[in-house]
Amino acid sequence: MAHDGRMRILEAAKALAESHDSVQGVTISLESVAQKAGLTKPGLMYHFPSKEALMLGLVDHAAEEWAQRLRTHTGHASEELTSFERHRAYVTVATTAEVSRADYWIFSDALYHPKLSRAWSEHLGPWFETTGLDERAVSLLTAARFCADGAWMSEATGVFPSDDLTAVCRHALSLIDAAEQMSDGAAEETSTDTETEVTE
CATH class of the missing domain: 1.10.10 (Arc Repressor Mutant, subunit A)
Structure with missing residues (x-):
């Protein structure tokens, strides 16, 4: 109750x-x-x-709602997925979810109140985890995330919204594909170098 x-x-x-x-x-x-x-x-x-308690509750609710969208989309918790799978989920959800001015307001208010940013870090931080990846792969994943961020914020505010979000999503996903291929290539190269050292 x-x-x-x-x-x-x-x-x-x-x-x-x-x-x-x-x-x-x-x-x-x-x-x-x-x-x-x-x-x-x-x-x-x-x-x-207090009003602060209300705002903290509102931000936590919004951040958890975003995390739940990602879990529902993937059918998995963040820790069960690779960095690439998590970023693909975010890009897809962010470019297809129904968002509003309220979503943007709740998110942007955290810029001026540090306490409010904690909920976003706690709920969405694990979905953006890139530990262990090559810095070039990380930069591509970050670029894809920024595309998604811009897409949903533009839709929420109505300021310069995209005429074709599907295309935006597709291009952002291609950045993630490139990051994964780069990471796989780096892993194979490391494996080859290790085998060479053992042989020598």
């Missing part, structure tokens, strides 16, 4: 953000969210005792 009340509040806060004409016009208060959720302010404060 408490979980239902918490979710009701978070959805109300997101709906308020979405109802504004611009991201800059978003103003969230405990009173406005309580009214939108059909609760009293004390009822809301039972779940979120």
Whole structure:
């Protein structure tokens, strides 16, 4: 029951953000969210005792929602996949998911409040893990991720959206393919060098 009340509040806060004409016009208060959720302010404060707690909850909810989209798309947890598979999932989901101004506002607000960025790091950080990869492969994966970031943010804000997101997705995925081929080539080269050393 408490979980239902918490979710009701978070959805109300997101709906308020979405109802504004611009991201800059978003103003969230405990009173406005309580009214939108059909609760009293004390009822809301039972779940979120302060505006900071509400914002932390909202960001955590949004970040977990993105991570869940990725798990649903792949059918796996991040640790069960390769870096290339994780990045392909993100590119695909980011260029096909339904996003809104509220998504962008929740994400961008973390720029000004460091505490809010932790949830994004915790939930999405594992999906962007590239430890152990050649730096050239990492740069290609990063470029693919930046393509995906730009795609969903542009769609969410309506500022210069793409006329063909499918093409954007395809090009971003080709960067990941190139990174994987580069990584495989480097691994084969290392293996050959090792075999040569053993033979000598």
